[in-house]
Amino acid sequence: MMEKNQNNSNQSSPWWRPAILFFLRVSLWIAGPIILALILGKFIDARLGTEPWFFIGFISFAFITSMVAIVKYAKKEIDSVSGK
Secondary structure, eight states: OHHHHHHHHHSOOOTTHHHHHHHHHHHHHHHHHHHHHHHHHHHHHHHHTOTTHHHHHHHHHHHHHHHHHHHHHHHHHHHHHHTO
């Protein structure tokens, strides 16, 4: 009986797991830099009295960073699936 349970745990992961991991990673690349830029931009603008310039700059940089990272990650995943 114990061997049967061990064999089941050694099987490959469910078919949907790579898709969920891809979704979570892409979502993190979208939300992470934007949230960080929001907090940092608002803090620096409040400190220096330059509202909204640092906020806009950080949000712009975060957007570009997110897009580049998502494209790179998606390309890497596509290449790994297609066997390149």
